Amino acid sequence: MSEAVRTMMRMDAEAARETAAEADAGFLWDFWYPAVRSAEIRGRKLAKAMLLEVPLVLGRTTEGKAFAMRDACPHRGIPLSYGRLDGNVVECCYHGWRFEACSGQCVEIPSLTSQDKLKVERIFAGHFPCEERDGYVWVYMASGGRKAINASGGREAADNSSGTLLPDTIPAAPALSVFSDKYKMIHLDCELPSHVDQGIIGLMDPAHGPFVHQSWFWRKRASIHEKAKQFEPIPNGFRMSPHQPSSNSAPYRLLAKMTGETVTTTIDFVLPNLRTEIDRSGKLWFSSRATVTPVRRDLCRIDFVAAWNLPVPVAIFRPFAKTFLRQDQLTMIQQAEGLKTNPRLMLIDDADKQAKWYFALKANLLESRRTGAAMVHPMSGPVMLGWRS
Ligand code: FES
Numbered sequence: 001m002s003e004a005v006r007t008m009m010r011m012d013a014e015a016a017r018e019t020a021a022e023a024d025a026g027f028l029w030d031f032w033y034p035a036v037r038s039a040e041i042r043g044r045k046l047a048k049a050m051l052l053e054v055p056l057v058l059g060r061t062t063e064g065k066a067f068a069m070r071d072a073c074p075h076r077g078i079p080l081s082y083g084r085l086d087g088n089v090v091e092c093c094y095h096g097w098r099f100e101a102c103s104g105q106c107v108e109i110p111s112l113t114s115q116d117k118l119k120v121e122r123i124f125a126g127h128f129p130c131e132e133r134d135g136y137v138w139v140y141m142a143s144g145g146r147k148a149i150n151a152s153g154g155r156e157a158a159d160n161s162s163g164t165l166l167p168d169t170i171p172a173a174p175a176l177s178v179f180s181d182k183y184k185m186i187h188l189d190c191e192l193p194s195h196v197d198q199g200i201i202g203l204m205d206p207a208h209g210p211f212v213h214q215s216w217f218w219r220k221r222a223s224i225h226e227k228a229k230q231f232e233p234i235p236n237g238f239r240m241s242p243h244q245p246s247s248n249s250a251p252y253r254l255l256a257k258m259t260g261e262t263v264t265t266t267i268d269f270v271l272p273n274l275r276t277e278i279d280r281s282g283k284l285w286f287s288s289r290a291t292v293t294p295v296r297r298d299l300c301r302i303d304f305v306a307a308w309n310l311p312v313p314v315a316i317f318r319p320f321a322k323t324f325l326r327q328d329q330l331t332m333i334q335q336a337e338g339l340k341t342n343p344r345l346m347l348i349d350d351a352d353k354q355a356k357w358y359f360a361l362k363a364n365l366l367e368s369r370r371t372g373a374a375m376v377h378p379m380s381g382p383v384m385l386g387w388r389s
């Protein structure tokens with residue numbers, strides 16, 4: 001067996017091990033995820049991020065187009081983020097191979113002589129579709145892109161004309177709903193030392209409010225009372241049907257007071273990780289989105305963005321939102337301590353029903369991708385849930 005064949009076999013074995021390890025990481029591929037804030041990629045700066053355990057290097061071309069490449073040179077794997085951005089090209093710091101930033105295509109290998117036959121244009125660095133929305137750089141984590149680059153050394157990528165094995169069409173990146181031309185906006189984020197599933201079910205958990213978010217501006221523990229909410233299925237998710245929000249939350253009472261009209265709240269959860277809430281009362285509105293993005297299997301990040309036209313300055317809203325997020329973060333840090341020893345857990349009806357739907361949606365989506373059959377929605381129609389919070 002030649003050394004070259006042995007090397008190939010080693011690479012295949014490594015790729016197989018990687019694939020097996022990834023299979024149980026519980027990530028949902030082929031979706032958009034926010035990687036960094038738009039403001040983090042400026043000028044010739046290269047920013048680093050990690051999504052679904054894939055290291056990324058992000059930047060902006062001279063035309064202002066954001067790009068995301070796998071942060072590993074297909075030659076010897078050194079992170080491309082140590083290299084430099086030169087117009088529309090990223091140059092590796094090790095041997096100076098140059099890659100077109102948006103397509104990942106190699107455009108120059110400085111060591112080649114005029115006698116060399118290597119087809120430079122058939123070599124690709126791993127890259128992913130990239131779009132900017134609401135002040136975030138979103139990256140479409142295509143499973144095909146993952147396979148191409150996991151084959152190590154860009155070998156498979158080099159055999160593929162586009163280098164990414166991307167599906168032909170991908171959906172548009174998510175955008176926050178806004179309801180007037182002028183509005184205020186904030187962005188907050190925090191990291192949670194947990195698997196994305198724990199982050200997500202924490203986000204949609206209705207029963208922790210009176211305990212974790214006790215504060216003068218939100219609610220008191222004593223204000224706990226029985227609630228009944230209707231939920232309905234929507235594609236890839238579920239909706240808390242439009243309703244009058246909880247009367248024990250000060251912000252909603254304030255909103256109703258300002259307009260003299262009722263407040264209507266609609267809350268959606270959609271795979272892989274988006275929770276959106278829209279509150280409207282007369283001409284006033286408040287719209288927010290929280291995403292829980294898997295960084296590694298033991299780390300996820302909440303990105304919270306909100307926009308509103310209420311007469312509430314950003315400087316007033318920000319500390320409240322920060323406190324809220326910090327309360328969730330502290331709880332998740334404490335929970336991670338408990339989860340280290342793999343205790344048995346339970347989900348109860350009805351307070352944990354949304355968590356059950358989340359797990360069922362995820363499983364059914366993966367099953368439909370595996371079989372090619374239409375996805376079965378875990379809900380057959382509207383459902384009333386009741387809990388005390
Ligand atoms: S490792 Fe990047 S050019 Fe050699």
Ligand SMILES: [Fe+2]
Pocket residue numbers: 202203208212213328
């Ligand atoms: Fe919370």
